[in-house]
Amino acid sequence: MKKFLFVKFITAMIFLGILGFTAISLVGTDLVEDHVESVYSGRLYREASKITGQRAIKYYQNIDTPTEFYDSLCSSVYEKEEILLISPKGKVLMDTSQKFIAEDFPELKSFDPGKSSGSYYQIGDFFGYFQEEQLSVMVPVTVNMQVKGYVSMHLPMSVLCHQRDSLLDTIHILFLLFLGIMMLIIPIFYIMINRPLKKIIQGANTFASGNLKYNIPLDKEDELGYLAMTLNYMSDELDMTGNYQRKFISNVSHDFRSPLTSIKGYTEAILDGTIPPEMQEKYLKIVVYETDRLYKLTQSMLTLNNLDEKGRQLDYSDFDINRTIKTTAEAFEGICRDKRISIELFLTGQTLFVHADMGQIQQVLYNLIDNAIKFSSPDSIIKIESTLKHETVFISVKDTGCGIPKESLTKIWDRFYKIDSSRGKDRKGTGLGLAIVKEIINSHKQNINVISTEGVGTEFIFTLQKSVSEN
Structure with missing residues (x-):
């Protein structure tokens, strides 16, 4: 007997593992990347808002000197981050990745503050200023309802990709660990499902071969145990039915044979003259009596047959x-x-x-x-x-x-x-x-x-x- 069910179960486990790993690699990459971008852009925006709400206003109100403000920007920089102070016309007044400059400010190409102001962020070279793609946020500095400039914060996309890959690696490891735990189900499946199923199949084959006295040796209180109990009950009922049919045929044969023997014997005796004419009436009455017995037996059997009909x-x-x-x-x-x-x-x-x-x-x-x-x-x-x-x-x-x-x-x-x-x-x-x-x-x-x-x-x-x- 081929173990199709066991092989199908293992194949399904392997297929689900490959499918899950592929889904994590394809769909999970985009989801994790979106999550990382959302987290980092939110953090950069909060930091930029904090700068514009405190030190930048003091700078534009001439409370802090340019050098002091530049130093405060540099102290706010995390690893690989860059902070720019941009004029309303797009000139880069300060850049924390470079030394402090007081003149000859570089100018951003096609500068458009509305493109990334507020809670929006953008990914790219930030108006051609960077060679590498950056995650950028920009927050306006407002003094007396007037925009005096912009504070922008930037983080290389390579940092985000590294973070994304680290998260994906962790997810892959956890998935493989989960898949390894799931593979432990295979021996459990073999013990709890496959072994009892083999006993049930063996019992069914025994029943099919004609041995209805066999009982499946399975004492479990689950679906397989119920199935075995049902099959055992079915075999017992079939065995009883077979015994009943044999007994039925034996009884019918006996009850039919006796009157038929009398009818056959008396009619032959009348035909060959063994019974003289003056005694024929007596034996014909016996024949009628035995015929009536056969009729009653037939009617009783038909009545029982009608009573046995299900749905009657x-x-x-x-x-x-x-x-x-x-x-x-x-x-x-x-x-x-x-x-x-x-x-x-x-x-x-x-x-x-x-x-x-x-x-x-x-x-x-x-x-x-x-x-x-x-x-x-x-x-x-x-x-x-x-x-x-x-x-x-x-x-x-x-x-x-x-x-x-x-x-x-x-x-x-x-x-x-x-x-x-x-x-x-x-x-x-x-x-x-x-x-x-x-x-x-x-x-x-x-x-x-x-x-x-x-x-x-x-x-x-x-x-x-x-x-x-x-x-």
């Missing part, structure tokens, strides 16, 4: 559950007469409205009553009761039959499950009736319970939602 909508309505119990019980009048079984109804009120799917609740009642009759002895009584407690309707179907063994109580809801006594005469059910009942009650988000004692009887109790407004 229930046809909710408000109906009288007492009336539904009566009509369902009346359908068993003939079989109860034949077996001498009585059905007694204990219903709350004349009417008791519930909110449910009427057709499916009829199916629940039919299956429970049919189950009670199947396991009841002759001359016994089946009691059906409806009660209302705390806005919930309880329906009970109770028989006095053989009861259910304690170890079978949790299994009776399984599809095709039959306790041993149910395989006797007149108890040839499909093993799907109670599974259908459970699915219908669960789909209504209600509950069903069973209470049973061997040799005493069985009682099934399920709940329904009471109708909000009874008619």
